[in-house]
Amino acid sequence: MKVLWLQGAGCGGCTQSLLCHEPGSLFAELRAAGIEFVWHPALAAASDRDAATLFEDCASGRHAFDVLCVEGAMLRGPNGSGRFQLMAGDGRPLAEWVERLAQRARWVFAIGSCSAWGGISAATPGNPLEACGLQYDEDTPGGLLGADFRSSGGLPVVNVAGCPTHPGWVVETLEKLALEGLTAADLDEFGRPLLYAGELVHHGCARNEYYEFKASARKHSDLGCLMENLGCKGTQAHADCNQRGWNGRGSCLKGGFACIACTEPGFEWPGHAFQRTYKVAGIPIGLPTDMPKAWFVALAALSKSATPKRVRDNAVEDHPVVRPPVRKAGK
């Protein structure tokens, strides 16, 4: 399966993240699954004229490829000209190249939240860059290719969203396609692969005991739950971050900071400071999406009153000050 990869307006972090694939070499992993890069801006040999010729051959159908992966937002500004990102050596807007190549690709993948929704690139007030995703403007279908776009393989754009994406999300989606095929049933309502977006960041969070007892962190580096005060959206964000782990066994929550829901469209404009929880009448507005609010409040009050001293005390420290009790021998 041949993959052509382009970078729009973004930070390149999804590629840097992809290179963190573990265990084993990313290149060997993809080779073994029969996946090869036709070109990749950070990795391929071809530069300058060689690369430009390759793009033209791909866009005109002379050079067949299977998957177009696009990282970074599409810039249509200023004033619809696309001049905020011109293809180097060519002078045509990158967005124009993506439109042409998408018509030839059997499948189109948006790698990361910029190319899926517009992401951080679309976060400037008034969006002067006219940044958008491949098939979304934030959470509204449309984007560069339009709501009705289907690649010749029959799917809308596959949104491997995340800021950045996890290497596993990209590799597994490519391998699922290469080895077993990918259908609409494999994607959620926003076109995200269910193999990672079928879970919530909350699932597997190492702070779940603190969450259960509403034993909340009050300041950075506290061990407690980050939902009540420090802006965590793990109960609403679709991703399996706390199950597969980042860079070994890490995750945002394990790093001691809030999930900002970077896989969700519009995450870059939360309407409040990222690291503070927005509350109305003392109650966080971002409660779990599939739980009646009154029940949540009632349960929270109950669990707070039942919180063990260990959990309550450790929640506001950066290291456990009370250990779980050990059963005495013979009892």
Next chain:
Amino acid sequence: MTRIRLGPFNRVEGDLEVLLDVTGGSVRAARVNAPLFRGFEQLLAGRAPEDALTIVPRICGICSVAQSAAAAAALAAAAGVRPPRNGELARVLVQATENLADHLSHFYLFFMPDFAHAAYAGRSWHGDLATRFTALRGSAGDDLLPARARLLNVMGFLAGRWPHTLALQPGGSTRAVTAAERVRLRSLLREVRAFVEGVLLGDTLEGFAALATWPQLQAWAAGRRGDFPTFLGAAGDLGLERIGRAGDSFISFGAYDGLFPAGIRRPDGAVDAVDPAKITEDVRHAWLVDGEPLPPARGETRVLVDKEGAYTWCKAPRYAGEALETGALARQLVAGTPLPCDLVARHGASVTARVVARMVELATVLPAMDGWVRALVPGEPFCLPAPLPDEAEGAGLVEAARGSLGHWLRIERGRIAHYQIVAPTTWNFSPHDRRGRPGPLELALVGLPVGDGAPPLVQHVVRSFDPCMVCTVH
């Protein structure tokens, strides 16, 4: 005279185009174009000050932590706080991890594949280097990637993930390290050391770091098995120690809390203190509204697409009016490290000197990291509160892998009123300024052979700076 437009220039971070005026088969003048505009400075205005910590890492996926550290430092200056010792150690460890991972990525993924180019087919070393370094297929990539991933597992412990962490705060680090994790971190660092010694250098870190002169380095490399000595063989054959000289004036903001000091290094070897007040940015040749060069604390970024004489989105930072080179070589020259100083004393800055400086950093920073891990004290605080005033200013000056990175912010009425960023490649790949002085790369390309049949020396020189274009056009 003919004009050549090189691009897309890949295996750099981000979008790059190089315009060359050529006479008689060699470069007479060069202009460097960053053809992407991103607008983060406008994006930050109006936000809550601490939102910068979420936003600025997303300027760059390869200097992500450096951007975090600069913002955290600027906010700490605004808040008037200093992190506790554990917080500072965690930060330098995270910065060092990113910088060393970037040095490895640069050497193996971005820079070395050019030596597999068909133009070198007649060279004695070409077969070996092509087997080892051909892009995506060479054997080196499969050795590098697991080692790089293991190094970045340090981030899993200290920063949650990489890129784009929120662990670095003005008051310290959100992630307290346990005694057990300290042991595991040291184990990870030993694994990375084994790769660097066994695969990259073919010697102990200490053995390589003891080399002080160019002849010693050549003697050391001769016949040695290791990817870096192999590079030195090819580089010596091509004379890359005499290729790619810019102005030989350098800037470093200083790294790792004193391990590498800050300074301005002059062509005669003298080192002065950095005076940030002498930094200005000139926008004469950028698609931005022109005006007198301004210091970043008062800098402006206003788009003007149809502008006579403009050819890039990159500004031209100048220090007391002078274009400076930044990066690992600058850091090591300012620090007075013998080997890079000897190379530059003989031939000026060069492709080889820039690569050597990165290797010196791998050999010296890895052992320092082990020392920083050992200095962490579990149980002592990692982060202190850092309440931000409603009115304040601050600057954060740090070193990314590829050089000096500065953030300047002003807070008014509890919101970000002004934010300016000067990134490493903004220095190195800056355009001409209003007085006609070229940027460092523009100078370094002059005189190189180009055209059909010419060796890819332009490619070596461009990539020797380890450019990060997405930072450049923040």
